[in-house]
Amino acid sequence: MKKYNKLVRDKIPEIIRQNNKNVITEILDEERYKKELDRKLVEEVNEYIKDDNIEEIADVLEVIYAILDYKKVSKEEVEKIRTNKKINRGAFSRRIYLKNVEE
Secondary structure, three states, rough: OOOOOOOOOOHHHHHHOOOOOOOOOOOOHHHHHHHHHHHHHHHHOOOHHHHHHHHHHHHHHHHHHHHHHHHOOHHHHHHHHHHHHHHHHOOOOOOOOOOOOOO
């Protein structure tokens, strides 16, 4: 038996069962769910860094959307925050790399 012990997409157990394999799952409480969402976000970001694949960015977004849902924050609200930060602090399009600040 292979152990995973990680948060998976909703249809993964069903897909595994369709391949004639048995799965053991549990439904997480609020506290563990938040913890596992955070772990999943790190996992997906690391997969993107490793593979440099746009599909991994889609996975990162899916986890971010789940976190927003958990926190009861709309995508529109986050987009408004992102836009305001872009207006006030800029984006990353100019590729500026800050090396030092003299004090």
